Amino acid sequence: MASPLLVAAALAVPLLALLLALPRGSTLVLPSWPRPLWLYLQALLGLAKLARKPAAKGAAKGGSALQAGGVNCRVSPDFRTTPKGDTEVDLVLEAHAPTTAAAGGAAAAAGGGGGGKGGGGGSLVWRATTTLIILSPRRAKQGAAAPAAPASAASGQAPPPFTLLDTWRLGGDAGRRYGLLNADLNPIHLHPLTSRLFGFRRPIAHALYLTGRAEATLRNSGLELRYPLVLSADFKRPTLLPATLHCGWLLPAGAAAAAALESEAGASFAVLSEDRSKEVLVGRISCHPAVVKAAAGGDA
Numbered sequence: 582m583a584s585p586l587l588v589a590a591a592l593a594v595p596l597l598a599l600l601l602a603l604p605r606g607s608t609l610v611l612p613s614w615p616r617p618l619w620l621y622l623q624a625l626l627g628l629a630k631l632a633r634k635p636a637a638k639g640a641a642k643g644g645s646a647l648q649a650g651g652v653n654c655r656v657s658p659d660f661r662t663t664p665k666g667d668t669e670v671d672l673v674l675e676a677h678a679p680t681t682a683a684a685g686g687a688a689a690a691a692g693g694g695g696g697g698k699g700g701g702g703g704s705l706v707w708r709a710t711t712t713l714i715i716l717s718p719r720r721a722k723q724g725a726a727a728p729a730a731p732a733s734a735a736s737g738q739a740p741p742p743f744t745l746l747d748t749w750r751l752g753g754d755a756g757r758r759y760g761l762l763n764a765d766l767n768p769i770h771l772h773p774l775t776s777r778l779f780g781f782r783r784p785i786a787h788a789l790y791l792t793g794r795a796e797a798t799l800r801n802s803g804l805e806l807r808y809p810l811v812l813s814a815d816f817k818r819p820t821l822l823p824a825t826l827h828c829g830w831l832l833p834a835g836a837a838a839a840a841a842l843e844s845e846a847g848a849s850f851a852v853l854s855e856d857r858s859k860e861v862l863v864g865r866i867s868c869h870p871a872v873v874k875a876a877a878g879g880d881a
Contacts, residue, residue: 651675651676651677652674652675652677653674653675654672654673654674654675655672655673656670656671656672656673657670657671657672657673659671665717666717667714667715667716667717668714668715668717669712669713669714669715670712670713670714670715671710671712671713672710672711672713673708673709673710674708674709674711675707675708676705676707676708677705677706678704678706705877708876708878716779716780741831741832741833741834741849742832742833743827743829743830743831743851743857744829744830744831744832745827745828745829746798746799746801746802746828746829746830747801747802747827747828747829748825748826748828749794749825749826749827749828750823750824750825751786751820751822751823751824751825751826752822752823753784753822753823754822755790755822755823756769756771756785756786756787756822757771757772757784759786759787759790760787763787763789765787765789769781769784769785770785770786770787771784772784781821782821783821783822784821784822785819785820785821785822786820786822786824788814788862791814791816791820791826791852791861791862792812792814792862794828795814795828795850795862795864796812798828799830799838799850799866804839804848804866805839806842807842807868809868809873810842810866810867810868810873811847811866811867811872811876812864812865812866813864813865813876814862814864815863815864817859817861817862817863818859818860818861824854824855825855826852826853826854826855826861827852827854827855827857828850828851828852828853829850829851829853830849830850830851831849831863832848832849842867842868843868843869844867844869845867845869845871845872846865846867847866847867847869847872848865848867849863849864849865850863850864850865850866851863851864
């Protein structure tokens with residue numbers, strides 16, 4: 582009888598070949614599919630998220646309006662190999678709003694759509710670049726590497742103080758519950774029996790769940806977001822469930838989050854481990870025009 586690891590590898594090989602064969606600009610989000618294809622690819626390949634950078638040019642309204650404008654997802658052709666032998670892949674998801682009557686009523690009446698960059702049917706309102714990492718089998722042979730030091734420590738600067746906003750207590754079923762909500766049923770999030778196939782002794786929390794909960798914590802603390810903006814998050818280490826985490830600001834003493842939002846550096850935040858000795862997630866939010874333009878692919 583074949584081992585579970587061999588079965589998983591047999592499933593992963595043809596799906597990885599399909600992912601590599603996708604042409605540049607491939608559309609993976611279609612109305613005929615009940616869930617985005619990349620979620621199924623991710624679930625069977627055992628991928629993990631490394632970073633996430635959404636750029637919101639405006640508040641996205643009802644789903645039907647976005648569908649009319651166009652939603653598309655493409656795989657970046659620039660695959661990267663890390664020093665550990667892992668492979669990084671970028672997925673770019675874009676949402677376009679339909680041209681409004683004021684801005685494009687005449688074009689719509691003539692049968693024309695908004696000419697948003699990236700093939701959407703209207704103006705770009707949201708773009709998210711998600712970096713996925715395909716873990717290399719050589720990791721187990723190389724042994725565990727020492728965790729990377731924070732950027733502030735590497736530069737010799739004292740890290741900004743951490744201001745606690747909320748403490749989260751995540752249950753062992755947090756991965757299954759969130760996976761049922763967003764259809765991300767990657768086996769690394771579901772159960773110890775499935776997560777062990779990919780090197781995790783317990784299921785790990787979804788990176789996007791941690792990002793979304795961090796944003797909710799910032800909002801609940803009184804933060805008022807202004808569009809357009811960019812929220813970036815770097816995932817430092819997996820969170821084995823169950824877990825207790827702390828979320829808060831990483832701002833210089835006396836600095837206000839609202840003022841930091843307007844700067845190019847942005848307002849930084851972090852999610853820390855239970856003893857606060859390790860960074861789980863580090864992110865920032867910025868409304869600075871240069872940051873927004875760069876994250877939105879150069880669109881003004």
